[in-house]
Amino acid sequence: MMNILIHDRKGNDGGSIIHANWSALLNNEETKVISDNGKINRCTCCFGCWLKTPGQCVIKDGYENMGRLFSTCDKLIIISRCFYGMYSPFVKNVLDRGACPYLLPYFKTRNGETHHPKRYKNKIALTAYFYGKIPDAEKETARKLVKANGVNLFSKTEVFFYDSFEEIKGVS
Numbered sequence: 001m002m003n004i005l006i007h008d009r010k011g012n013d014g015g016s017i018i019h020a021n022w023s024a025l026l027n028n029e030e031t032k033v034i035s036d037n038g039k040i041n042r043c044t045c046c047f048g049c050w051l052k053t054p055g056q057c058v059i060k061d062g063y064e065n066m067g068r069l070f071s072t073c074d075k076l077i078i079i080s081r082c083f084y085g086m087y088s089p090f091v092k093n094v095l096d097r098g099a100c101p102y103l104l105p106y107f108k109t110r111n112g113e114t115h116h117p118k119r120y121k122n123k124i125a126l127t128a129y130f131y132g133k134i135p136d137a138e139k140e141t142a143r144k145l146v147k148a149n150g151v152n153l154f155s156k157t158e159v160f161f162y163d164s165f166e167e168i169k170g171v172s
Helices: 020-026 066-071 089-102 136-152
Strands: 002-007 031-034 073-081 108-110 113-115 125-131 156-162
Touching: 002 089, 031 066, 066 073, 066 089, 073 089, 089 136, 113 136, 125 136, 136 156
Parallel strands: 002 031, 002 073, 073 125, 125 156
Antiparallel strands: 108 113
């Protein structure tokens, strides 16, 4: 198994930012980094990942294998600017493009709520690191969002907040 790190920052050259001192986040394990290449399309809710190409998005833009990629990870790490208690648009798109194919189209009731069952057997630990000047009300919204994502992905969750992106790289 491996980690998946999804983040919304680009380097000065437009490439992905990876910091050597993120080793505490990554536990020195194999990590697939997903960053914005400027080509991600939004999920259109066409259900093609359920009906036409099970487990794989029908949109061919380099992010079509997110569901299968989720199936290979045991730790999903998200680093995102906090937008009104939500993920950044890029991170939200990646999660949408990964979550639907990761799940099955059927419904089951869990704890009095209707959810989709998992397509894959792995267990994912979801950790979100939000950055920015975040008011307390938005922090609470973000906590609830990550918790709800955890329920949908059958994940244990953790949420952390930082004033800047640069502070995250020093997590130990």
